[in-house]
Amino acid sequence: PPGDTAGCTFCHTSSEERCSTCHQRHQFNPVVARKSEQCKACHWGKDHRDWEAYDISIRGVVYQTNKWDPTQFDLTKKLSDADYVGPTCQYCHLRGGHHNVQRLSTVYTSMGMSNADRGAPLWKEKRDTWVSVCDDCHSPRFARENLQAMDEACKDAGLKYTETFKIAENLQLDGMGEPMPKDLHPDWAGEHVWSLKIGAYHDGPGYGGAQGQSGEFRMSNCSDIERICFESVGYWMTYIFKGMAHGSWNDATYCDGSFGMDRWLVKAKVASEQVRRFTALEKKAGINWVPSEFWRKGDWMNELSGAKIVKEFPGKNIFDLCPEPGWLDTH
Secondary structure, eight states, X not given: OHHHHHHXXXXXXXXXXXXXXXXXXXXXXXXXXXXXXXXXXXXXXXXSOHHHHHHTSHHHHHHHHHTTOTTTOOTTSOGGGOOOSSOOHHHHHTGGGOOOGGGGSOOHIXXXXXXXXXXXXXXXXXXHHHHHHHTTTSOHHHHHHHHHHHHHHHHHHHHHHHHHHHHHXXXXXXXXXXXXXXXXXXXXXXXXXXXXXXXXXOOSGGGTSOTTOOOOOOSSSOOHHHHHHHHIIIIIHHHHHHHHHHTOHHHHTTSSSHHHHHHHHHHHHHHHHHHHHHHHHHHHHTOOOOOOTHHHHOSSGGGSHHHHHHHHSTTOOXXXXXXXXXXXXXX
């Protein structure tokens, strides 16, 4: 949808292509780029709750109460010479002035949003790097204990969202998904598959797609229970991960993190029970439910690439139309 597209691209293309996103076009002053607020323009909101997690953490409070004092935060110094009384976003994620943010960050999905073994050798270098940043101010033991606390919180959350997804999955396999994929508007790739990303978590025609075919998470034109699943991992899991990573424990618990996942799990169970009751009643009454035309059109969905692909290239998806592997990553 146009609004979603504009909202995404303003952030996702701006920082990758322009120095002035962080340094500001009309000032281009490194002092401005070193302030935590500079990250706030993009890094906040339900699905990437970085600013909120930092701002209400003990570290964010230290920054907010001392940032006007140049003896505590001398932002005229290069990051390589910074000796702040507390960390800014830039101090940790652009450590020493290094502009590759991923180098001094976590592995986002596998470290926080997926059911992965975060202690596996694959992540050792990243975790050791994180500890090396923390021990500028804390002991390595303190840093590793906080990493472990984050791991345990994410494991607990992973159990909840796995159960939430299983409820929706069972409805789909029992033929009670509302509406079925064939009645949905195609996704952005031009595919009619279940909106809970079958290629990543499931496989086979029982989920509406061919063997190995991958769907895509939807926030538009999907049933309530599928939206609940998306929000459980995309929003509340984010609160938990980001909250624990930044030392914002209220975010991870009461502020919709763990408590939010609890509520959404109950919502998924209630929605599933309603669907099963309605299905039983319709069967007993001889009612043949037919999805409304809305599902074939969606709300502004014709603006996405999927509709164009289905119309102009029947039987194809966006991946079939790529001239070479990896083409989508650069175009």
